[in-house]
Amino acid sequence: MTADTLSAILVSGIVLGSVYALMASGLSLVWSTLGIFNFAHGVLMTLGAYVAWTVSDAAGLGLWIGAGVAVGIAAVIGVGILMERLVVRPFYDNRDILLITVMTTLAVMIFLEKGIQLVWGARLKQLTPIAPGQVDFLGTTISAQEMLIIVVAPILMVALGAFLRWSRIGRGIRAVGQNANAARLIGIGVSQLFVVTFALSAALAALTGILLGSVRLLTPTFGAEPLVKALIIVIFGGLGSLGGTVAASYLIGILEAALIFVIGIYWAPSMIFVLLIVVLLFRPQGLFGKVVR
């Protein structure tokens, strides 16, 4: 293997990993703190990208891409907050909240996905890149937008991690997910934090969608594949740890790139699944989850 191919694999792995980290962290935020699996996370990505497209593309309002980013994120935050109100809050105290919200968020996913198709149609669209052009990274040419993702992802992850670990609200969010009543008793506003968490996660989804929307192509089902990937990464990384999620993202990204090179793109996804199953056989608590019994 030459240095060139090695760097190509590495770069493509880092790009993939960064994308995965962005997608998975928003999902993991809601899941590991509130114990809710948000099936609509992927479609929130899609929505953010479409709104940004409408604002910034020539076929829409034709404004500056920055305006698209801002409006896209704001709109999706609004939807996230609405979601929390309508399909999560009514089930707070339900013992089966996990299963019920699987259903309600799945319903929201269907609703938004079909809604997007109604509004924007099914034809492919593409967002203007925030960063146009190409750059050289570790001896491999990639688009500047991908470079942007490589840079933004770790910064966001570190910020998010620090926020959850150290900030008052961040710690509160973690507490609320583990025991809402105990959290109330120390003066944490549980419903406010649910909202904050959903809003934060929605913002991450929108940003991911917008960043990815100029690298990939937009369709109403744009978010479906990322959702599945994120699901796998969040579980694999070990629940309840943002660090684990991020590490798993990059690990799987690089692994995927390497596997594509070694055994081809056809069998690479299956190979990853096989590896996942094997790893879970030996580490039933996920890759980075702690064993506690």
Place this chain on the structure above:
Amino acid sequence: MSDAENALDVVELRAGYDAYDVLQGISIHVGPGERVGLFGPNGHGKTTLLNAISKIIPQRRGEVRFLGEPLGGLSAKQIVERGLIHVAQANHLFPDMEILETLELAAYTRRAHSQRAKNLDYVLKLFPRLAERRRQQCKTLSGGERQMLSIGVGLMCAPRMLMLDEPTLGLSPKLKDELAAAIDEISSQRMPLLLVEQDITFVLSLVDRMYLVDHGEIIREIDRRSGVDHDEIMDMYFGGHEAR
């Protein structure tokens, strides 16, 4: 009976779960700096009363005032901000958080935050075991250790009044004594106290006055100064089925 001086007034409170009321219009009060016990058989609404006061469950009818201020319009969070702290029964706290992290988090309100260092010192001194294990996750604690942490969390909230629900659950005899001494010390600084407890000796060693609860109602009020002892109370309650 109640006046603005009282720490806590509960008037004709009704609350419960689902379609039925556990509390059928209960009234109690805690005077300024007073230590009051709630005693009664299992499952008769003591915990429900505390839950309703701290708004873990809604107050359906009646009124609750803390330091003269009605709590009706306040949220659980605002009640904690006022300094009315409820240490829940058998609280499992935050399973994945470490002890120290939990204690630090507990000083969540602005007021509690400002006293964080002082209170943390106090708690860790009171329960040295917690200091030893500061990095251990809550879900791996032993029953007694978890109870210590629950009380510690309550203290970290900078209470102006404490409501303790069965604080001695699962504590060793020695620790019970130490806890009694600690509660005595805390509340002797005129911190009002509402104590729910099944260990009658423990209650009697601490409170000035106590209520006997039965089927969600107060059936009797006993003033400690009138000199009743626990056998009499047992008699009152259980009609002679006393433990040896």
Place this chain on the structure above:
Amino acid sequence: QDKVAKIGVLAPLTGGAAADGAEMVNGARLAVDEINAAGGVAGYKLEVVVGDTQDQAADSVTSAFERLAGDRDVNAIVTGYASGSNFEIELMAEQEMPYLISANSAQTRDIIAPSPDDFPTVWSITPSYDAYETEMVPVIDELASSGKLKLPNKKVALISSDNPYSKTIMEGLKKNFEAAGWTVTSSDLLPFGEISDWRAFLAGVRQDAPALIINTDYLPGNAAKFMTQFLEEPTDSLVFIQYAPSVPEFLDLTKDQATGVVYNLLGGVLNTPKNPRAAEVVKKYEDKYGNQPGTYGPALYEQVYLYADALEKVGDPTKRLEIGEALGASEKQIAAGMLKFDPETHLAVQGNDGIPIQFYQIWDGERVLFYPGSYATGEFQMPPWMQ
């Protein structure tokens, strides 16, 4: 008061192929409106009823079919494609339902060819795809010998995704190229579905620098990505992409990056002065819906007209067998060329005097038809990255 003859349209209105589905319905409606405006056929007004095939799963398709077929007034069904396997052809045959279909002609042939008489009402307006496999080498040879295309070597890299359409074409091409003395440097298979990263394949291609790169994956999104990533570090190779560049939004997505790409089409719109019908249909479509159609809008438009002609001839829509027979006997200039059916396979006849294979090159946002010469609208040019 006119009687009503309903035409069922099977179309994927929801799900991944919804863009195609919308176009199918639009095409059918366009024709029906026109025919009705002109007074209908044989005393009947036509009406479109749509059956949503969703993700084209067998139960969705069957449900859609049963719903259409359950309506007494539906005595014909048209579609671009309804399922990946065309299994519904048998349902049609059982009910003697006149059925016109466009895509998946290989599947159609596999089902019908063993006993064509069992399917008297089912006809495919798309010819056999064999030409995709056989015509490529001669066309390339012709370009090379005429000097329009300068090939640095006789190497070809093939890539396909794992779906029967693309895979069959790739395998056929491989055989034909090898037979013609070419070296096939790679013939990779990718999973079917969205592919956002072609770089691993392109890395291999760059090492071999073949004169010809052929990608038979037909999804326009994938093709757009492919071009973008190819152009990051292009090699001295002619790029051919199957079908995808014919989809209207391919041009929007790739913009000037598409200039120089070659593709071909069987049964697509033959938009050339020699076939004015095509321009006419496309224009009507654009006027009514405000966007350019791909293959399926005009296809369904033509299918409805074929049915109308048959109905005219038979006079009674419930005489399904006779309608089927009339359909099979059609001979007509349509948007894709001259249509007549092969009784052995029930497919349209392929060829320069039937439905021809068309080779296009994209140049500055225009589609230049350069083969067959008899229909050509322009000349092939060396792609910009090869100059």
Place this chain on the structure above:
Amino acid sequence: MAATDASPVLLEVRNVTRRFGELVAVDDVSFTVTEGQVFGIAGPNGSGKSTLFNVITGIPFPPSSGAVLLRGEEIQRLRPHQISRAGILRTFQKDAEFYTLTAFENVYTSAVYCGGAVGADARRDSMQALEDVALADDRRDRPVSELSVFERKQLMIASAIAGRPKVLLLDEPAAGLTRPEVTQLADLIRTVHRRGITIVLIEHVLPLLLSVSEHLMVLNQGAVIASGTPKDVVRMPQVVEAYLGKREVSH
């Protein structure tokens, strides 16, 4: 029915250790419980009592090292449900029950899967066990989530009895009970004991512990610091120092 020194050994714990990283929660503990004994265990909070029950039953983890023997046979390598079926049944310190099942079904499940009874036999065993704990009235058809604290404790014991235990491990059964309930619990434990079931009891409620135990072992920081008759043990200075504090112990 009290065990005598001549009674054969039923349960033996031999040099059992359980570590959690640095922490040694159970530190080289050995003891024997003879057939028919009521064996009490006490110790400060976090001294390793519950952990000891955990490693004996394998729920949720086995010992780091050491052996557990039932009637002379090593069992620590068996799987947890096999240990239960071999006759070691436990209760849990925190609430543990099948909360969507009725009281009867809770007991019945144990009769079937642990007691190995089938059909009518299992139903009879379950009814008997519920009667033993005085829960056989209409409460038996209520979901457990509707039972009170004491009723749940009774139920926990009933379901253990229905599993036909040789030895029953009780972890703080009296926590949170009123005095009369503690008295009833003591009677209940004696009833179970009279059925020939050996009992190991962890308890902080001293009146109960001291009134029913024949032998008392005290742990501190994972290690045994005292073992003997309850009367002797509660007077030992190390026990008073570590566990009882200044408290007067009446017996």
Place this chain on the structure above:
Amino acid sequence: MTAFGSPVKLAAIAVLLVVALAVPLVVEDTYVRHLFIIAFIYAIVAASWDLSLGYAGIFNFGHVAFFGIGVYATGLSAKLLGVDPWLAMVIGGLGASVAAALIALPVVRLQGVYVVLVTFAFSQLVLQVVISQSEVTGGTQGLVRVPTIELFGYNFLRDYKFGYYYVALAILVVSTIAMRWIVRSDFGLSLKALRDNEDYGLSRGIPIGLQRLKVLVVSAFFAGVAGGLFAIYLRVASPEVFGFSTLSLILSMVLVGGTSSIYGPIFAALALTFFSEGLASVEGLAEGRYMIIAAAMIVVLLFLPKGFASAFSGRSGLRRVRLRRASGTGAEVR
């Protein structure tokens, strides 16, 4: 809790059964019969999924793969091996069971949501294998012209789906009876027990791994048979059965119907099938109808958080008002 054989319930079910038997005699519309058949098939899949998901509490996301394996095992054995289609359906069930036993190996060792990952990965692997082995399975194109059943010379093809209606109904009834029997058996009890509290279950002698293995194998069998019927009835096996839309469709039947219930998902399957098809025939609602369905599902869950099942079983979202409170006074307990 299930009311064990309450007479009202039994009577209601008997009436429903009679109605179900009478449907094809009254309804001559092939389309409606077809919808019933499809709804019956999905009902079996949804109800059997609830065995592992609802009763045993296993986060099994591979159930649709069991269904798909049934589709292909049946399709392949009937078409390529020439097995009699009736027998092929059983083979579909067995094939799914074998797959379930395989996937159970890792699943029994995992906790909670980790099961999602493995079962999901498993279904993706199966899909990949099906697609890649296109010489045998037809790949993405699928397998067409699967032979149809025959019974004493009766032709199931041109009878306006009369025969298939009864076949599907019979399989639904038999599997419902079997599943009801399972959940009410000691085995079913142990599943619910383990779902409530694993450690406590172990301490009462319930072998977790074995019970989970059994429930996966059994529930897969029903799903596989349903898959077999699906393949034989539609005469095609195509890979969309493994897709996300099938998964979400059937999952919504389980959850809207109510977990820990056999009847709930069955009713939900019927309701959802007819509701969505009913909307499909409304002009201009192609995409809109899914939005309506999604909104309706949310509304159902808002009012019946435990799904349809709770509406039927006296125990609705509202807990019974207890007149006598849990006793616990010293005076009462003696």
